[in-house]
Amino acid sequence: MYREKIKILDCTVRDGGLINKHDFDHRFVREVYKACAKAGLDYMEIGYKNSKELFSSEEYGAWKFCEDDVIRKVIDGIESNTKISVMVDVGRVNLDDIVLASDSPVDMIRTAAYVKDIDKAIHMVNHFADKGYEATINIMAISRDRGTELDEALQQIEEESKATVVYIVDSFGALYQESVEELVKRFKSHLKTKEIGFHGHNPQQLAYGNTIEAIIHDANYMDATVFGIGRGAGNCPLELLIGFLKNPKFDIRPILDLISNEFIPLRNEIEWGYIIPYAIAGMLNEHPRGAMALRASENRENYRDFYESLTDVA
C-alpha cells in the first residue's frame, strides 16, 4: 500500500509509559527517538503533558509531564525530520503551562477525550491550535460510544474545532475490521475538512489488521509502537506497519536494531503482548484494568474465573 499522505506516529514512549509510570530513562528515550528519525517516521509521541499540580513527580517519571527542557535534552543533536508530539487528557493539563509552539520543541498536541467530554476537548484543541501547534482530538473507548452521541460529537468537531486530525481510538481492542470500516466511513461523512487517524490496541491480535483496514478506507494517520509495546496487550507493532506501507521514505532496519538492542531485554522486565486475560477483556469490550489487576495477583494464570467474573449475568 503506497499512499504518500499516510503518516506514522510512533507512540512507544507514551503508550509504553503506561506500563512503568512513564519512567523510561533518558538514554532509552533518546535511542527510540534516534531510531524513529532514522526510520523516517513522521511523528514520535514522547509522553503526556500532565500538570505537576495533579500528579507527583516522586511517583511518576519524566514522560508523565514532558517538560520542554527535558524533551530538548533528549533530542538534542539528533538529525531528524521526526516531529515531537505529546498527549494531554481532558482536565489534567494547565493550559497556562503551554508556551507558544515557536518556543517549544513540541510540534503536535493530541487531546484524548471520551465522547462525553468533546466540548472540553474542543476548547483545549482550539487553545493549542491558537498557540501554533498541530492539534488533534483522539476519541477514546470508541467501541462503547457508537450511538448518535458519536455523530453529534463528530459534527461538533467539524464545525467548532481547529483539530487537523481526529482519531478513532480502540481503547479496549474490541473492534473487528467490519467496525473499523464502519467507523472510518462515519468519521469521514462528518469530518469533511479533517484527516482521520486510527489507534488500535492488541488484546485480540487485531491492532495491525484493524490499522490496515483503516488505511484501506482512507484514514491517513496511523499510530504504532516498537515491538507493539503498550499497556496490557500493547498496540499495533510499528515494524509490521512499516512492512505493509511501501513508502520508500520509511526504513524498517533502525527499528529492527532497536528491538534487538533495547526491547528484547526490556520485555524481560515489563510485560506486554498476547496474554489471555487481556484477550478476554478485549473480546468482552472491557477496559484492561481488571486484567491488569489479575496479572498482578497470584491468580495470574487463572483464566476461567476471570472470564466467568466478567460474563456472570447474575
Add this chain to the structure above:
Amino acid sequence: MYREKIKILDCTVRDGGLINKHDFDHRFVREVYKACAKAGLDYMEIGYKNSKELFSSEEYGAWKFCEDDVIRKVIDGIESNTKISVMVDVGRVNLDDIVLASDSPVDMIRTAAYVKDIDKAIHMVNHFADKGYEATINIMAISRDRGTELDEALQQIEEESKATVVYIVDSFGALYQESVEELVKRFKSHLKTKEIGFHGHNPQQLAYGNTIEAIIHDANYMDATVFGIGRGAGNCPLELLIGFLKNPKFDIRPILDLISNEFIPLRNEIEWGYIIPYAIAGMLNEHPRGAMALRASENRENYRDFYESLTDVA
C-alpha cells in the same frame, strides 16, 4: 458473527507437532481432545498420516504416523462429538495403509498439496472419499501461487474431485485481508459444490484477522490452534476465534483451562508466537525455514542481517 454452518477444526497437535517432531505424549494429546470435546469443536486434527517406510519412528513421535490403534487409545472413553481428522502430504502416505472409514477412528482426511501437485492430490482425495472418509484438499503456500495456474487447479478440483472442502492455506502468513477476500471470492467462483476453508499463519499477527475476513466472505471451515501454537509464529488462536463466533454450541472455558494448565508450562519448553524473524519472513512472503534456522543459531536476535539477507537484490 453467528452462522450455523461454520465449523471449527482444532489443529493444535498436528501443527504444533511441527515444532517438536510430533512428539507430544499421550496424556497431553488426551487433554487436548477432552478440551476440544467439551468446547464443542467440530473437528480435532491429531497429526499426520505418514508412511513408516519414509520416516523413522525413532526420530519422530506418534503423531507423525497417527496409527489407528494409537488414536483409539488416546480418545478412548471420552464423551465427544468432535470428529478426528488427520493430514496427509502428497507422496508421503501409502494409500494401502488406509483402511475403510468404518473400521477407523478417523473421520476426515485432509490432503495438503501445492498447486503443482493438484493432480496427485485429487487422486488421493478420491481414494479417501471412496473409503468413506470426509476428504478435503488444502492448497498450501497460496500467497505464491495466485496466477492462472490457481484457477485451473480450482476448476479441476471442482470437476474431478470428491473433496467436500477446499482450504486456502496461507503457509507463509503473507496474506493481508484484501488478498483473503479476493481468494475466497475466487475459490467460490470455481468451487460451486464445495465448502471453502481457511488456515492462517501468524507471523504478522494477521491469522485471526484473516480468518474473520474469510468468514465475512462466506468461508465456513476454519482452522485454529490452542494459544496459537504452531510452527514459527503459530496459527490463529482458537480462543479468539471462539470469542468471535457467537454460536452457543462453543464454550471457551475448557480451552482457557487447557491454556492455564498445559500451554503456559509448554511455552517455557518450546517457542512460538510473535517473534521478529518470523514477522520478517511473513512480510517478505518467505517460508519460515530461514527464520527457524536463525532462531536455532547464536544470532537469534540479529534481525537486521536477516532482513538484509532476504532483501539483498545483488
